[in-house]
Every structure is written in C-alpha cells, then in structure tokens.
Amino acid sequence: MQILSHKERTYYLEKYQIDDFFSFDVSPFLEVCQFEKGEWIFQEGLFPDTLYYMMEGKAKLYVTHKNGKVSLIEYLKAPLFMGEIELLNETKYTKGIQTVTPTICLSITTQNCKEKLLADARFLRKLCVFLGEKAANMTAKYTQNQAYPLENRxxxxxxLSAEQGIYKEKHTEICEYLGVSYRHLLYVLAQFCEQGILVKQKNGYHIVDEAGLAYLAQEIS
Amino acid sequence: MQILSHKERTYYLEKYQIDDFFSFDVSPFLEVCQFEKGEWIFQEGLFPDTLYYMMEGKAKLYVTHKNGKVSLIEYLKAPLFMGEIELLNETKYTKGIQTVTPTICLSITTQNCKEKLLADARFLRKLCVFLGEKAANMTAKYTQNQAYPLENRxxxxxxLSAEQGIYKEKHTEICEYLGVSYRHLLYVLAQFCEQGILVKQKNGYHIVDEAGLAYLAQEIS
DNA sequence: ACAATAATGTGAGAAATCTCATATTTTTAA
DNA sequence: TTAAAAATATGAGATTTCTCACATTATTGT
Known part of the structure; x- marks a missing residue:
C-alpha cells in the first residue's frame, strides 16, 4: 500500500467529488492510497480502524471457515465502502479483502473522526444506500443458493461474466464463489458441453446456445 | 391491521422513546398500529410506501422463487425496521413479512417525509447500524450455508431455538428456513436420535447429549 | 362435532454434490 | 532457466439431499 502524493490526491478527490460525501472538512483525516494487484486490504481476524472508499479497482471478499473451507463471498467493484461495518458496530467482522486490479482508495482513519462521521447526514445517507443494497444483494444470493442447484446458478x-460469448474464469476461484467443489463445477461444465450449450476451446468455453443458457439461468428471479 | 388510539399511541411512543429516533417532529407522519398474529405486513410483489419500526412482536420474512420453492429468509424480532430498503433504493424489494405474534409497529408513510428522513442524521445513524448488522448477518448465513451440511447447521x-433442553419447532417451517427438503430434515433429526444426541418424545425432541450437539454446532464460526 | 386442512412420518429410488487419488499442464518465483 | 507451486483434468466411490408416493396424526374453522 502506498499513499499518494499531494498532486495525485487532489486529482482523485476532485475526480470523484469527495467533498460532496461529507458536510464537514474530512481532509485532515483522509489519505488517498493505492494498493497493488493481489494485495490484501483487510486480513481476516484483524480489527481495522480504517474506513476505505474504493474509487477505482476490483477486489474479492473472502472468509475462511473453521473447517478450512474458503468462501469467496463477493466480487467487489468500485465504487464502494470497505470497513464500514466495523465503523458502525463494535463487532469484529474481519473478513479478508484482496485486490484483483490496482486499486485507488480513500482511506479515513476513524479514530479521531468517528463521531463526526456518525453525525453527518450526508455521509450517513450514502452509507445507508450502500448498506441497503448490500443487504438486499446478500439476501438474494442467499435465497437463490438455497433454492437452485448449480446448473442454474x-x-x-x-x-454475467462471459465476454464476447466466451467464458474464461478460473475454476479454482469460481468454485469458491459458487460454494461447490472443484470437481462438481467441472462436471456441470462438461454437462453444458454435452448439451451443446458450451464448446470448450483453448481460450475458454464458447457459448454456442445462448437461448439454452438463458433458459437455465432465467429460472432465477 | 388496526391503528391504535391516541392513548395507546402515546404509551408506546414514550415506552420506546421514539422521539430520540428523529431530530425533527415526525408525529404528523406517524401512526402506531397493531397487527394480529399471522397477518401479512408486506406482501410479495407489492411496493410499500410505508416504513415500519416494529416495537413489539415477531415475524417471518419470506420469498417465493420462480420455481415455486419458498424460502423463510429470517425470523424477525423486535426491535427492527421494515420497508427501509424501499425507502432508500427505488428497487422493488418486495419480500413477504408475516407476523408470528401480535405485533406493535410504528408506521411512517414516507410519501411526505422521505426527504426529511433521509436528511436526519439521528435517524440515519440508527438505520445504518441496523443495516450493517443485517448485511453482516446475511453474509454470515450465506457463507455458512455454503460451507456446512445440514448436520452442522x-x-x-x-x-439456538431449544427451550429448557427441548426442541419443538415446526418441521414444515424449519425446512424452509434451513433450505432443505422436509424429508431430509426428518432424516437428520432421526440420525441425531440414533446417535443418542436427541430423544424424541411427545412434547418435542429432548437434548440428551448437550456436548455432542455442541460439537456438531461449534464447527460453525 | 366433524370435515377440511395442515403437519407428521416413512420408504424407495434418483439426483446433486463431495472426497480422495492421481496425472498433466500452466504459471510463478528464485 | 528451472524447480516449485498452482491450476486443470478425470475416475471411482461415498454422502448429502431431493422427489414422489402414500399413510397417519393433529389442528382448525364452522
């Protein structure tokens, strides 16, 4: 993690109109920083005292279970808040967040401005909207996972993730995201190929039966 | 649903110190109402324009999937907000909420005070804390369901739900809550009996091997 | 009080998903 | 550049979970 120079800082603060987020002057509490690709923003099991607002970049939100299984909970895409749960509740949430691309974040050390933040309607409103969406999304994912087999999900x-009709995600990652074993993911992909929905090629799985895929997917609300 | 008289209204508003929730006078926009046991507060597929704050009571949050499956997402226990997602985002969230006990709610028709609410730091802060917890809880449930078989969950x-060492929930409800078939729930309960963890009696399943149960449960973070 | 409805209980077979073992290929880091 | 690590791939057998069919109790409304 690297703290950006004054010049870059100003650039990003203006580009994303950070002033509009707060009704007081946060600049004394704030840095703009950059994480490299693959760097961990939060590590599981630690208490962060920093609120981040990701302005540019992508990341993955992880949790490790007691039985050793790892869940990739969500793909995070800017713009979003990180560490906001810890700001609000005393609980140790402590999930891991790892960047996927180089990432630019606003970083606010909450120690000295927690009370100001929690009394600022402009900030709180933004946070509420963000949290409301997050809660709704997680609820949707949770119930869909309960109601549909992997084939549909x-x-x-x-x-969602194919580009130009080609699916080429890493299996090792996607099985953690979809909550199934590596083996089973491969089975279902093979089944899609047998059914003539996908064709496996060097550069990924090509979608050849768009409609067939949509039929399987659309079951989900 | 029944709107309470002035006298009752005043009683509840004072009991739960509702004034502390807002920094403006909400009383013009507010009613205190009571739902009977089993009544639906929200129905799936409708747009509510009312924000509720449940002061007393319990309810169940439901969603019905396109394939006909029903998920009991959560048991709701006072105090909590309902309809807050709809206040914040334009999206139609539209899940169903059904009371389990008689329930007392604050009811705020948001049409005329939405802007006031969304500019009120005191209210927003409460809402943020609530939403943060909700998001964290859903995330935890989501990942646990992915990582553990029914036996552990x-x-x-x-x-969690046993009282005085006796478990006596309705199977039909719990299988919707745990996201498994009725059949499978019964299988695993029978298995717990075989293992000597539970003993089935007229009035419910008695926990006889507290430690064995804890061992299975404690795997979950 | 009694018919309708909801909840419980069980068997059998099938589908979804998992674990483990093992081999090959690709990527990464020293 | 090369050895180590990560990702891909596949088989075999075991577990978990599902669907469906059907029988037996409660519960509930009138």
Whole structure:
C-alpha cells in the first residue's frame, strides 16, 4: 500500500467529488492510497480502524471457515465502502479483502473522526444506500443458493461474466464463489458441453446456445 | 391491521422513546398500529410506501422463487425496521413479512417525509447500524450455508431455538428456513436420535447429549 | 362435532454434490 | 532457466439431499 502524493490526491478527490460525501472538512483525516494487484486490504481476524472508499479497482471478499473451507463471498467493484461495518458496530467482522486490479482508495482513519462521521447526514445517507443494497444483494444470493442447484446458478454466472460469448474464469476461484467443489463445477461444465450449450476451446468455453443458457439461468428471479 | 388510539399511541411512543429516533417532529407522519398474529405486513410483489419500526412482536420474512420453492429468509424480532430498503433504493424489494405474534409497529408513510428522513442524521445513524448488522448477518448465513451440511447447521439451530433442553419447532417451517427438503430434515433429526444426541418424545425432541450437539454446532464460526 | 386442512412420518429410488487419488499442464518465483 | 507451486483434468466411490408416493396424526374453522 502506498499513499499518494499531494498532486495525485487532489486529482482523485476532485475526480470523484469527495467533498460532496461529507458536510464537514474530512481532509485532515483522509489519505488517498493505492494498493497493488493481489494485495490484501483487510486480513481476516484483524480489527481495522480504517474506513476505505474504493474509487477505482476490483477486489474479492473472502472468509475462511473453521473447517478450512474458503468462501469467496463477493466480487467487489468500485465504487464502494470497505470497513464500514466495523465503523458502525463494535463487532469484529474481519473478513479478508484482496485486490484483483490496482486499486485507488480513500482511506479515513476513524479514530479521531468517528463521531463526526456518525453525525453527518450526508455521509450517513450514502452509507445507508450502500448498506441497503448490500443487504438486499446478500439476501438474494442467499435465497437463490438455497433454492437452485448449480446448473442454474452457474448458467446465470456464465451469462454475467462471459465476454464476447466466451467464458474464461478460473475454476479454482469460481468454485469458491459458487460454494461447490472443484470437481462438481467441472462436471456441470462438461454437462453444458454435452448439451451443446458450451464448446470448450483453448481460450475458454464458447457459448454456442445462448437461448439454452438463458433458459437455465432465467429460472432465477 | 388496526391503528391504535391516541392513548395507546402515546404509551408506546414514550415506552420506546421514539422521539430520540428523529431530530425533527415526525408525529404528523406517524401512526402506531397493531397487527394480529399471522397477518401479512408486506406482501410479495407489492411496493410499500410505508416504513415500519416494529416495537413489539415477531415475524417471518419470506420469498417465493420462480420455481415455486419458498424460502423463510429470517425470523424477525423486535426491535427492527421494515420497508427501509424501499425507502432508500427505488428497487422493488418486495419480500413477504408475516407476523408470528401480535405485533406493535410504528408506521411512517414516507410519501411526505422521505426527504426529511433521509436528511436526519439521528435517524440515519440508527438505520445504518441496523443495516450493517443485517448485511453482516446475511453474509454470515450465506457463507455458512455454503460451507456446512445440514448436520452442522441443524445442530446450531437446535441449540439456538431449544427451550429448557427441548426442541419443538415446526418441521414444515424449519425446512424452509434451513433450505432443505422436509424429508431430509426428518432424516437428520432421526440420525441425531440414533446417535443418542436427541430423544424424541411427545412434547418435542429432548437434548440428551448437550456436548455432542455442541460439537456438531461449534464447527460453525 | 366433524370435515377440511395442515403437519407428521416413512420408504424407495434418483439426483446433486463431495472426497480422495492421481496425472498433466500452466504459471510463478528464485 | 528451472524447480516449485498452482491450476486443470478425470475416475471411482461415498454422502448429502431431493422427489414422489402414500399413510397417519393433529389442528382448525364452522
């Protein structure tokens, strides 16, 4: 992690109109920083005292279970808050966040401005909207996972993540994201190929039956 | 649903110090109402324009999937907000909420005070804390469901819901809550009996091996 | 009080998903 | 550049979970 120079800082603060987020002057509490690709922003099990606002970049939110299984909970895409749960509640939430691309973040050490933040309607409103969406999204994911087998969830995910009709995510990552074993993910992909929905090629799985895929995916609300 | 008289209204507003929730006078926008047991507060597929704050009571949050499956997402216990997602985001969230006991709610028709609410730091802060917890809880449930078979999740649920060492929830409800079939729930309960963890009696399943149950449950973080 | 409805209980077979073992290929780091 | 690490791939057998069919109790409304 690297703290950006005054010049860059000003650039980003203006580009994303950070002033509009707060009704008081946060600049004394604030840095703009950059994480490299693959760097951990939060590590599981630590208490952060920093609130981040990701302005540019992508990351992954992880949790490790007592039985050793790892869940990739969510793909995070700017703009978003990180560490906001810890600001609000005393609980140690302590999930891991790892960047996927170089990432630019606003970083606010909350120690000295927690009370100001929690009394600022402009900030709180933004946070509420963010948290409301997050809660709604997690609820949707939770219930969909309960109600549909991998066949449907994977179809929906392929639709979402394919580019130019080609699906080429890393299996090791996606099985953690979809909450199934590596083996089973491969089985269902093979099944899609058998059904003539996908064709496996060097550069990824090509979607050849768009409609068939959509049929499997659309079951999900 | 029944709107309470002035006298009752005043009683509840004082009991739960509702004035402290807002920095402006909400009383023009507010009613105190009571739902009967089993009544629906929200129905799936409708747009509510009312924000509720449940002061007393319990309810269940439901969603119905396109494939006909029903998920009991959460048990709701006072105090909590309902309809807050709709206040914040334009999205139609539209889940169903059904009371389990008679329930007393603050009811705020948001049409005329939405802007006031969303500019009130005191209210927003409460809402943020609530939403933060909700998001954290859903995330935890989501990942646990991915990482553990029913054996572990049911053990944890029995610990949580048993009273005086007796588990007596309705199977039909719990299988919707745990996201498994009725059949499978019965299988695993039978298995717990075989293992000598539970003993089935007229009035419910008696926990006889507290430690064995804890062992199965404690796997979950 | 009694018919309708909801909840409980069980068997059998099938589908979804997991674990483990093992081999090959690709990527990464010293 | 090369050895180590990570990712891909596949088989075999075991577990978990599902669907469906059907029988037996409660519960509930009138």
């Amino acid at each position: 994977l179809a929906a995910f392929i639709q | 049911l053990a944890a649920f029995i610990q």
